[in-house]
Amino acid sequence: MNQLFVDNLTVIDFAYLDPIRGLVGESWIADVVLAGELDEQGMVFDFSSVKRTIKRIIDERVDHRLVIPQDYSGLRLDEEVSCRFEWQLKDGTRISHCSPQEAVVFIAGEIVVPSVVATMLEQELKAVLPANVQDIRIELREEEIDGAYYHYVHGLKKHLGNCQRIAHGHRSPIQIRRNGHRDTNLERDWARCWSDIYVGSEEDVTKEFVDAQGISYITFDYEANQGEFNLTLPRQRVYMIATDTTVELIADHIAAQCKTLCPDEEIQVKAFEGVGKGALALR
16 A cells, blocks of 8 residues: 655644643644555645645644543533533632634543544544545654743734634743853743743733632633633633733743843843744843
8 A cells, every 4th residue: 555644744733621731732743644545646645635635624623722622520511602611620720711613622532632633633534535545644743842841822812813712822942042142041940930821911801819719710801803702710820911922922021021130131032832933032
């Protein structure tokens, strides 16, 4: 049987819910292998069709969505409102979320793992591939990062595309230079600070409260062109900034904070948004 492979076909930037980590931002690289008989062109599948068909389905199904393991015992779905639910974490705190249906995707299992997401995508792709393609295998993997990185989740209500979804995220490297030299201590500090964090904008906050157990929560609420979005999180899992949370403004915020610590030195921040893209800020 003939096989065709495409490495690094796409990167899916998304968020998922975990019983311990809570709301997690993630970036997975997708590699694809197709197996089958050669068609009349002498191909298993035309490379341009791989990019047009397979990449599109992978992106539409997972990219910039919130992935929810539907078999987790701490998941409570609202039977009356689609895509409104509460997620009970193992530490007793909770996360609640409401959004348009296209902003979420439910998968089998109690936790999110690459193999389960890949299997879901493979099953959907088999339905649209030509008859000569007999098998498809998708590998979802994290980028190999030499240095500090963090997982963050955010939402950009002003964005006209899928970034407006209130709970999508990234796994991102961070590089900080002081006077032209890498400062790995600062990089590690930010990686610790932003470990599984929601980066929220102050103007999106509509409610702050303390529950009966004494746990502080914060609610973000906004309307974008895809619909209404609502998210409530434990305050300890949120990092607030005064602006929107685009990667440009995130880079500038980190640079400003580092400049406060090192006022007499030149600070350059290279903040990534997922794999191979991001923003630079100089202070």
